[in-house]
Every structure is written in structure tokens, then in C-alpha cells.
Amino acid sequence: MSLYTAHINVMPLTELLDPQGKAVNDSLHKLGFQAIQGIRIGKHITLQIEAASAEEAKQVAEDACKKLLYNAVMEQYEIVIS
């Protein structure tokens, strides 16, 4: 068994309005960052997982996402194992 780290990015679905991103975008424009055309804000979650293989660790992370860590109505996620 080895200890793996799952890096999970949970992002709001692209077709849905992200009010937090919009507010931060407006704030950055006030600071002069006119080149920034859009911001979307999500979550980065890391899990320490004890597993026999990277594949098994990824499966644990997938199950955790589906059961609790993301909500399919509003978000999407991606997992990278290291």
C-alpha cells in the first residue's frame, strides 16, 4: 500500500452564472487589469489516500466526488493523482 494524493478541481458548470467570479472580475478591472476577460472560481481539494495503486486511489477519489464533494446540478470535477 502507498500513500497517494488526489488533486481535485471542482468548478461551476460553464453554462451557469458564477456570481463570485463576476464580482472578482469587476474588482480586478477596478485595479486596472483590463486584459482579464473572465474569471470562474471553484475549489481545489486534496485527498491523501492509502491505496494499492494509482488507479485504486483514483477510484476512491471518484467515489468521494460522486457521493459528496461535487454536485452534478451545478459543478464538474477533474482528478489528478500524484
Add this chain to the structure above:
Amino acid sequence: MKFGVVIFPGSNCDRDMIDALRNDMQQEVVELWHKDSSLPNFSKEDCVVLPGGFSYGDYLRCGAIASQSPIMQAIKEHANNGGKVLGVCNGFQILCESGLLPGALLMNDTQKFECKNVFLKKQSSTAPITKTIKDAVLQIPIAHGEGRYQADDAIIAQLKANDQILFTYCDADGSVSNVTNPNGTIDYIAGICNAGKNVFGMMPHPERATNAILGNIDGTQIFESLILN
């Protein structure tokens, strides 16, 4: 019929709900703790209430962690047996996160916590909680940062086809316009119920409008309908 009000860590409308039901509506009320694993002598005529607040500090997503509380398994069984469940504000969010109601509540498009009186139009003529409401328009307070109801087109169509939309936001005269949408919710939806019409979720707070001393008793019509039907 009795009511059971669930208290989660971070609930802050539980006392208001208990007071409104017990003292204003003259109902038997039991207090339930989130760690309870069963509902004491609850029949399908009884109603579990999930109050507003910030359960578990709104960590991860509003209602996500509360939806995994021990008592939620007993509440799911109660609901699946036809027992009544009402979720207000954070309670509505918990019901969506638990899968007892479809969809989810997203951050308001106004980018603000909206705390004000709004007008609601009664929509469902078949749901127990709206069936016998007399007035077409009720004034009820809202207080939320995440009240933008979101569901895919198929679910919205199903809600409409089955008369599952309880309330929509409206003007004082009952007309729906862009001005009155306080949070960007789809089709001005303020509350819905499940297909079985025994699980109800709404963002506005009827328990804050049940006593003349507060200047508004429109909320009593909602509870009266729920009790009567």
C-alpha cells in the same frame, strides 16, 4: 399531527420555527437533534421541518454536510413512506442535497445576501402546503445568499406538468416580472415539492410571518394549509 423541528449545528431559525408552530399555530412540536437516528413515534401524518440557517457553516456547499447527518436517513424513510417534510431556506438546500427534492440552490445572481420582504404567488393547487391558501399573493420575508433555484429543462418541465411548483416570486399585484426576481431563480421559482407532494422546499421564511406583533401573519396561511391537508 405533530411537527418535529431538526436542529443542526449552525441552524439559526430553529427557535423561530418552534415558536411559530407551538405558540402561533398551537401545534405539538418536538425538537429533533441531527445526531438522532430515528424519529420518535412519527406517523405519515406528522411533519419533519428542516429550519433555516447555516448548517455546518455552509462548508463545501450549502446543506451538503447536513444532508449526510444521521437523522437524514430516518427522514428519507419517513418521506418515502409518505410522511411530510418541510425545508425552509437552508432546509430547502438540505432537501436538494439529500436528493429528496430535485435541483440545487446556487449563489444569488445579485451577488448579495438578500434580506427583505417579497411577494409570493401561490402556484400549486394540489400540494397540501398550498392547497387551501386563501390569498393569491402572500408577503413573506427572504434571507439568503444562495437561493437561485437551478435544475435542467427536463426537471423544470416535470415540475410544471405535475403541479410541483409551490410558489413563484411576484409583485404586490401578483404579476411576475424581472424586477421581482430577487436571486435569478429559474422561472421565478421560490418553492417546489416532490412528485409525491409530501416533501416541500421553499426559500422564503413563513415562520417569520405568523404573529401580528411582527406586522405580518401571511405565513399562517401556509402552515394552516399544511396542517389542514
